[in-house]
Structures are given as structure tokens and as C-alpha cells.
Amino acid sequence: MVFLKFEKVKKSFGKKEVLSEVSFDVKEKEIFGLIGVSGGGKTTLLKILVGMSRATGGKIWFEEKDVLEKPFYLRKNTGFATQKNMLFEELTLAENSSYFGKLYGVKRGNLKQRFVNLVELLGLGGFEDLQIRYFSGGMVKRANLLVALIHSPKLLILDEPTIGLDPILRENLWGYIHVINQEGTTILVTSHLLDEIEQNCSRVGILKSGKVVTLATIKEYKSKYGNKPFSKIFQEVMSHGSL
Amino acid sequence: MAVYSIFKKNLKTVSRNWSYFFVLILCPALLILIAGVMLNSFDSSHIYVGVYDETGVECGGKYQEFFVQTSPPGGINFGKSRCFGDLESCLKALTDSKVAACLHVLESDSSYKVDIYLDQSRKIVQYYAKQLILENVLGGQTSFIEQTSEELVQKLWVYSSALSDAKFDLISTQGDLQEQELILVQRQSQLREVQRDFDYVYLPLKQKEPQINSLREEILENQENLERNISYFREKKQQIEIQINSLKTFLSGKLISGDYIYVSSIFDSLLADLNEMNSALSNMESLSNQQDILLVLDLLGSVIPKLDSINQALYDTDADLTVAIEKTREGQIKITEYISRLAEAVSDLEGFKSIADQKGVVLNFKEDTPVSGDPILIAFPLLVTIIITFSSLVLSNLFIVRGVNRESHFRELISPTRDVSFLSADYLINLFFVLIQAAVLFLVGFYWVGISINTLLPFAFTIFLVGSFFIFIGMSLGFLIKSPSLSMLLTIFLVMLFIILSDLLVPTLLLSQLMKLFIDLSPFVMLSEMLKSVLVLEKPVSSILWRVIFMGVFLFLAGILVYISKKINKRRIRD
Numbered sequence: 001m002v003f004l005k006f007e008k009v010k011k012s013f014g015k016k017e018v019l020s021e022v023s024f025d026v027k028e029k030e031i032f033g034l035i036g037v038s039g040g041g042k043t044t045l046l047k048i049l050v051g052m053s054r055a056t057g058g059k060i061w062f063e064e065k066d067v068l069e070k071p072f073y074l075r076k077n078t079g080f081a082t083q084k085n086m087l088f089e090e091l092t093l094a095e096n097s098s099y100f101g102k103l104y105g106v107k108r109g110n111l112k113q114r115f116v117n118l119v120e121l122l123g124l125g126g127f128e129d130l131q132i133r134y135f136s137g138g139m140v141k142r143a144n145l146l147v148a149l150i151h152s153p154k155l156l157i158l159d160e161p162t163i164g165l166d167p168i169l170r171e172n173l174w175g176y177i178h179v180i181n182q183e184g185t186t187i188l189v190t191s192h193l194l195d196e197i198e199q200n201c202s203r204v205g206i207l208k209s210g211k212v213v214t215l216a217t218i219k220e221y222k223s224k225y226g227n228k229p230f231s232k233i234f235q236e237v238m239s240h241g242s243l
Numbered sequence: 244m245a246v247y248s249i250f251k252k253n254l255k256t257v258s259r260n261w262s263y264f265f266v267l268i269l270c271p272a273l274l275i276l277i278a279g280v281m282l283n284s285f286d287s288s289h290i291y292v293g294v295y296d297e298t299g300v301e302c303g304g305k306y307q308e309f310f311v312q313t314s315p316p317g318g319i320n321f322g323k324s325r326c327f328g329d330l331e332s333c334l335k336a337l338t339d340s341k342v343a344a345c346l347h348v349l350e351s352d353s354s355y356k357v358d359i360y361l362d363q364s365r366k367i368v369q370y371y372a373k374q375l376i377l378e379n380v381l382g383g384q385t386s387f388i389e390q391t392s393e394e395l396v397q398k399l400w401v402y403s404s405a406l407s408d409a410k411f412d413l414i415s416t417q418g419d420l421q422e423q424e425l426i427l428v429q430r431q432s433q434l435r436e437v438q439r440d441f442d443y444v445y446l447p448l449k450q451k452e453p454q455i456n457s458l459r460e461e462i463l464e465n466q467e468n469l470e471r472n473i474s475y476f477r478e479k480k481q482q483i484e485i486q487i488n489s490l491k492t493f494l495s496g497k498l499i500s501g502d503y504i505y506v507s508s509i510f511d512s513l514l515a516d517l518n519e520m521n522s523a524l525s526n527m528e529s530l531s532n533q534q535d536i537l538l539v540l541d542l543l544g545s546v547i548p549k550l551d552s553i554n555q556a557l558y559d560t561d562a563d564l565t566v567a568i569e570k571t572r573e574g575q576i577k578i579t580e581y582i583s584r585l586a587e588a589v590s591d592l593e594g595f596k597s598i599a600d601q602k603g604v605v606l607n608f609k610e611d612t613p614v615s616g617d618p619i620l621i622a623f624p625l626l627v628t629i630i631i632t633f634s635s636l637v638l639s640n641l642f643i644v645r646g647v648n649r650e651s652h653f654r655e656l657i658s659p660t661r662d663v664s665f666l667s668a669d670y671l672i673n674l675f676f677v678l679i680q681a682a683v684l685f686l687v688g689f690y691w692v693g694i695s696i697n698t699l700l701p702f703a704f705t706i707f708l709v710g711s712f713f714i715f716i717g718m719s720l721g722f723l724i725k726s727p728s729l730s731m732l733l734t735i736f737l738v739m740l741f742i743i744l745s746d747l748l749v750p751t752l753l754l755s756q757l758m759k760l761f762i763d764l765s766p767f768v769m770l771s772e773m774l775k776s777v778l779v780l781e782k783p784v785s786s787i788l789w790r791v792i793f794m795g796v797f798l799f800l801a802g803i804l805v806y807i808s809k810k811i812n813k814r815r816i817r818d
Binding site (some may be wrong): 104 | 245653
């Protein structure tokens, strides 16, 4: 069973085509990296996936269910964290997670336990009752991640999760992401930071001119383009085309 | 569950924002406080009136005479009037809003003449200034009018009675004239009979008048002849007697006594005969009826002119009678006309009397109506309406606009919770705050204004109904207009529109029926009227039933609108 499949997904803003027949699939329990140049349509594709944007063509299948026709199943099983704060600043971490957990239909008992586990996992202990507006940048990222995971999603979508963080915080965050992944959550992540992608993703798709031009494991990229830094490989792909 | 969670989250986000507290609690309380102070100081006697009195210096002319001296005791006086030396400066003060009206007291012999200038640009002030002036002037004139009308009525009664009497007199005179006419006609008829009888005698006599005159002359001539002959006879007789006496004397000597005696006896016999003849003539003279005839003829001669006069007099009398009859008839016609006119005049006077009798309608502007005269209580529903309208529209709009422009809104959008849950929770949180505000207002009204506690339920129901409508409208604008500033501006514009389309700017009673109907259906006006019925008049909810029904329909439509707006907002984000 294909976990998540994009099938000729298109998106245009007026006459400008941002995505043209994007097709790839994400396997269950992997960390899938989607990279591309700025404005290449990564975020747009993720927004289409979660229903925040409407595709102008194509299909998306999540556990063999048509996401574009019936979005609720995917929404219920997806966590989404972006580069921006998507929490209510006036609410505490506990309140935010409780609120969003209930929006996802999590039972109160489960919610409490899940919250405790995630707080421990993400190192947010002691900040449960602090309003988000008083959080630092790194804490906000982790808080967003916590809320995105509060309903135990099968798929976690991360859009530039480490942007604006210092290297230590980035490393810590990726550590949490790996733990989450090991718990069985599939990760779909976009990032400009190619070294992060290289170190943390099992497979990487490169988006160019609105299409996924290559899709391979890091090992496959290295065998094709030589044992060079992934940033060099990315540059070559962007200039030459597919794998 | 989801609705409750969203509601709780909303409650927390709002309650941790002090600006909401300011808008919800402090602003209304401050608004009512300021409005209360303002309304308490409201009195039309505060209006300044500018006066330019051209009949005297420093308003000492007719203005002083009428407006100040004759103003009713205890009534409104122009205590706050300002005198001006010329009209221009008074009008300038009017346009500068230093006075509310300019009174130009004019020269006039018979009455107090005043031109009044009001500020056309401020209708409400114009209304109050006009009212103040009218109250003052009418107050001064009321007693005068009352007194005058009493006298008028009395005189009308007198004139009416006099005219009625005159009418009856004329009718009586008309009857007399009719009788007189009959008498005159009878007299004329009799006169004409007399005239006919007279003519029967007179005319033949008149015809005989020349003959009588001729006869008289003949008789006169015969008489003269007779007298002359008798006179002649008596002269001859005297001569004969003398001659006889001479002859006797002569014969006495000549003749013997016997002869003489004989002759003397003959002579005596002759003398005796002469005397007898003389006597006979004297008798004839004395016995002659010539004189009587003449007398008769003279009488006849003198009678005929008199008869002529009588005849003329008869004709003249007849003509006079004819004229008199004509005049009598004309008099009757005129009297008939006079009677008719008098009847009209009496009728008119009766009409005037009935009008004058209506002077009993005396206008008194009383304030002891069943509705309290407390200006704050009267204004309280409107204040509550303004606050609830403003806060429910602005609050709900602000809430939605802030919500949809947050990044967290996207997290809500991608959650599996349905739109209706968000809408319900957003509505409930806004309603919750509006009801809190309403509760604060009710407490203010209860403790400060004196509204009854019994009005709480209808008050809450009314606020719920109309507040919900405004919340839906505010939410719809929040969903439809993405820009927070534009959305807020539109909401405030809508609030202003509601306020403008109400009694605040122009009394709706002065508007056309169509416009009035349109304004009556405004939710703002409905809320104001419902609260007035409930709070001020303390009427039951049934008295505002039709408004409740209309508001129910409006609320339903607003609910549909907010749902569509939410969908549009979502579609816009996705596109």
C-alpha cells in the first residue's frame, strides 16, 4: 500500500504555473525530504496536501484515499509545522496543545498523557503553563512541533522546521524528529538547509520548474554524482536535470 | 466538544487582552457617565437668544415691553438674551453659534412685530430655539387672548341678540307695512269712488260755469235796470208828489172846498197810489230774489274753483296714495332683504359664537405623563443600543479579523473540525461578551438610572436577539474583508450608517412613509424601540412581537450570510 502519493499535481496562480504535474510518493515511516530553489513550489505543494490550497489538477492519495476529494482523513492523521508560529500566543503551551488536540478529536486522558510525553521528548518541561508569546524562537519551534504531534499523526509535515535556529537547536530539533520517526511517524520535510537533508532524510526529491525531477536516497545521489557535498549535487541536478 | 474547546480558547485569548476589557467594560461605563452628565445639564433655557431691538436702546423698547414684562410668571424667560446694536452683528453671532436665534424687534404701531432668524445649519438647535421662543411668546399672549376672546364672546352675544331683535322688529314692521299697504289700497279705492261721485257733480257744473257767469251778468244787468227804473220812478214820484202838493196848494185857493176836497182827495188818492206803487216797488225791490240768485251765482262762481282745487287735490291724493303704496311695497322688499341679511348675520354670529365658545381648548404642556421625565432613563435605551450595536459589530469583526489573519488560523483550517463548529464557537464567545456588557449596562441602569429588575429577562432576550444579528454581521465582514484596517473601517462605517438611519440625525416622524418604514426595519432602531418598550415603558414582550419576528428573520438571514462568508474566506485562502 502506498502511504502517500502525488499524481500529476498541478497548481497555477493565474497564468503562472507553480506546479506542473508533480508526481512522487512517500513511503510509510520514512523521512522524506523535498528540496528546491526558493519559490519553487515546495510550500505550495505542502499546502495543497493539507488542504490549505486548492490544486488545479492531479490527485493525492493518502493510504489509498483521495485527499483532494475527502480531506478529513488526511487532516485527522497529519501534523503540520511550518517555519512560522501557528499557535495562539495568548495561550499557554498546555492550552494550545489541549485546544488543538480536541480539534483533532483526541480524548482527554490520551491528550494529557501524550502532552506529558511530548513535553518530555521536546524538552519543554517547566514551560507548560507559560503563554507562547513569552517563548524563545527555538521553544516556539518545539511548541509547534508538539502541537503538530499532539494527536499522534501518521504523517508529520515540516516546512522549513529549523529555519532561524542556531546549529545546536537545529541539531536538537532533528533529534526529536528522529525520535518521532522511530515511533512510527512518517516525516515529510522541506528545507533550504541541504546538509540537514543529507544527514536526516532517507529519500530526497528535488523540485525544479514545478516538477520533481529526481527522487532518490542520499546513497543513490552520491553514487550518481560522486561523493561530494549534497549541496554540490543539488546544484548539478538543478543545472542538468534528472538523475 | 470542539465548540466548547474553541469557545474556551477564544475566552482565554480575549480575556488576556486588556484592550477587550477596555472596550467591553470601561468604554460603555464611561460613555453612560458622560452621557448622563450631558443629559442632566440639558435644558432649553440654556439657549442664548440674540436681540436687536430697533424700537429702543439695549433691548429697552418693545422687546422689554412685551417679551420681558409680559412673560408668564414661572415661565421661560429670555434671561439669557444678548442685545446687539444691529442685525448684522446678531446674525454673525448666530452663524458663529454664539446665539441660537436672532430676534429683530421692528417698529410697528399696532402690534409687536418681530423677525426671527434661526440657525438653519443645526436642526435640533433650531427646533429647541423655536420652541423656546414660541413658549415665551405664547405664554405672554395666552392671557391676553383669553381675556379678549371672553369679551369678544360677550359682545358677540349682545350683537347677536340685537340683530335677532332687529330681525323680529323688521318682520313686525314688514307686517305693519303690509297692513298699511292694504289700508292705502282701500283708501285709494274709496278715494276713487269719491272722485267718481265728485266728477259726477263737478264735471257738469264745470261745464255750466260759463252759462252761470253769463246768467249772473244778465241778472246783474237786470237788477241795475230795475234799480235805475225804480230810482227813476221815485224821482218822478217825488216830482209828481211835489207837483200834486203844489197843485193842491194852488187848487186849494182856486177851488171850492168841495171841489177842492174832491180834487184833493183825488190827489191824495194819486199820492196814495204813488206811495203804494213805491211801496210795491220797494217790496219788489226788497222782495226781488235777484240778490239771492246773484248770491247763489256768486257762490257757484266761487265754489267751482274750490271744486277745481278739490278735484286737483283728489287727483293729487290718488297719485300720492299710489306713490305711498309703491313706497310701501319697496319698503317691504327692502325689509325682506334686510331680514334675509340679518338672518345671515345672525347665523354668522352664531358660528362665531360657537368658535369663540371653543376657546376652552387651552394647551398646557405637562410633564406628568406615565412615562418618567428623567432624561437619562429616556436616553438609556438609545445609549444601550449604541453601545451594544457598536461593541457587537466591532467586537465580532475585530475577533474574526484578528483570527483569520493569524498563522494559528491555518492550523485551525487544516484540522478536521467542521466550519459550523468554529462559527458557533466564535458566535458564542462574542455573544458571551456582549451579554457581559449588557449585564454591566443593566447594572448601571438598575443602580443609576432606576430601571426595574422585572425588565431583566425581556432586556436580555432583546439584547440576545439583536446582538446576535450584529455579531453575525460583524463576523461576516471579518470573513469577507481580509484587510484588518479595511474591515474595521467598514464595520465602523456600518455602525455609523445604523446610527444615521435612526432618530438621532432626523426625527423619523418627519420623514416619508417609505423612508420611515425602511428606518423602522433597521435593527438598530428595532433594538432601540424594543429596549424603550421594555425598559422605559415596561411593556411585556408581546408588545414587541412583530419586531421580534422581524429580528428572527434577520437573524436567520445573517446566519446564512456568516456561513457563506466563512466559506468564501476559506476558498480565498485556498485559492
